[in-house]
Amino acid sequence: MGKGGVGKTTCAAAIALSLSREHRTLIVSLDPAHNLGDVFGTPLSGKAKELRTGLHALEVDMEQAIKDYLKESAGKLKDMYGYLKAINIEGYLDTIRLSPGIEEYATLEEMEKIISEGEGRYEVIVFDTPPTGLTLRVLALPEISLIWGRRLIKLRKEILSRRLAIEKIQGEKKFVLDGKEFELPSRAEKDAVMQELLSYMEEVGRVKKLQTDPERSVVMPVMNPDSLSLFETRRALNTLKSLSMPIGNIVVNKFSGKKEEVEAITRAETELGRPIRKVPLLEEEPVGFPAIESLSGYLRAEEWLPGKKNDA
Ligand SMILES: Nc1ncnc2c1ncn2[C@@H]1O[C@H](COP(=O)(O)OP(=O)(O)OP(=O)(O)O)[C@@H](O)[C@H]1O
Numbered sequence: 055m056g057k058g059g060v061g062k063t064t065c066a067a068a069i070a071l072s073l074s075r076e077h078r079t080l081i082v083s084l085d086p087a088h089n090l091g092d093v094f095g096t097p098l099s100g101k102a103k104e105l106r107t108g109l110h111a112l113e114v115d116m117e118q119a120i121k122d123y124l125k126e127s128a129g130k131l132k133d134m135y136g137y138l139k140a141i142n143i144e145g146y147l148d149t150i151r152l153s154p155g156i157e158e159y160a161t162l163e164e165m166e167k168i169i170s171e172g173e174g175r176y177e178v179i180v181f182d183t184p185p186t187g188l189t190l191r192v193l194a195l196p197e198i199s200l201i202w203g204r205r206l207i208k209l210r211k212e213i214l215s216r217r218l219a220i221e222k223i224q225g226e227k228k229f230v231l232d233g234k235e236f237e238l239p240s241r242a243e244k245d246a247v248m249q250e251l252l253s254y255m256e257e258v259g260r261v262k263k264l265q266t267d268p269e270r271s272v273v274m275p276v277m278n279p280d281s282l283s284l285f286e287t288r289r290a291l292n293t294l295k296s297l298s299m300p301i302g303n304i305v306v307n308k309f310s311g312k313k314e315e316v317e318a319i320t321r322a323e324t325e326l327g328r329p330i331r332k333v334p335l336l337e338e339e340p341v342g343f344p345a346i347e348s349l350s351g352y353l354r355a356e357e358w359l360p361g362k363k364n365d366a
């Protein structure tokens with residue numbers, strides 16, 4: 055991850071290529087403005103394409119991911135609240151399509167899907183992320199969802215206990231909508247909303263565990279050798295630390311050897327507390343497979359895997 059234009063996609067491609075020499079690797083572009091295909095010099099789609107033995111690549115169709123996410127959420131809503139079948143929620147969905155946060159949720163869902171479908175097929179998945187802000191919001195979602203989930207469960211418990219109290223006096227509650235009868239459950243085991251909340255919490259808990267497990271995940275920040283890039287990276291790393299995310303080596307891309315750049319790198323090394331790997335500024339844009347292959351020489355495979363002692 056890193057600010058726009060620093061070379062995230064280029065470096066992610068080079069790291070994936072390095073890794074693919076020893077591990078079955080998938081590289082995934084999550085940026086709604088994809089250019090991973092341009093970087094490799096070959097068109098990509100939502101379906102993994104083999105670029106060479108051991109290396110597959112895909113670009114997530116974010117429009118489709120958002121549609122899928124909304125459809126799935128609508129399905130769950132309808133299952134939980136049977137009477138919503140009678141009320142038209144399609145109009146409501148059209149509105150939430152534009153709500154803040156939807157893109158983040160859809161991105162996280164898509165990452166989860168790719169990870170679970172890739173199990174057994176790939177040993178490493180490299181995600182090329184959108185610029186820092188969106189990425190941090192996506193990575194913060196599990197934590198935020200856990201906080202919300204806990205509150206919602208508490209609220210739901212209160213609702214159920216009130217229903218139970220009323221039930222004890224008046225008998226079981228039912229209501230009729232459009233000629234159909236609906237029950238109002240008072241016990242957690244029978245309450246679809248509570249069951250959905252619990253299973254959602256379990257799912258989010260799994261994501262959070264994977265995300266914070268240094269043996270399985272690692273964030274690789276990419277920056278340029280200047281002070282603005284250093285400030286941005288420092289802020290991002292603070293957020294990542296607060297989310298307990300493992301942070302790997304830092305790539306300083308587009309290094310041309312100038313004195314100010316050397317100073318910026320020395321500062322970065324002390325202030326960020328992570329080892330730095332330099333990638334030179336090339337005269338020509340590193341576009342196309344051979345160019346990425348030569349860049350990958352600067353980013354040796356074993357340094358970018360989770361669980362590796364990167365401090366050597
Ligand atoms: N080491 C390098 N030397 C020269 N040019 C480079 C180098 N790395 C990347 N570039 C060029 O810099 C530009 C931005 O690179 P890239 O698309 O990888 O950045 P990004 O961080 O992924 O950007 P975005 O935030 O838009 O996704 C591209 O034109 C790319 O070819």
Ligand SMILES: [Mg+2]
Pocket residue numbers: 062063064085089182183
């Ligand atoms: Mg990019």
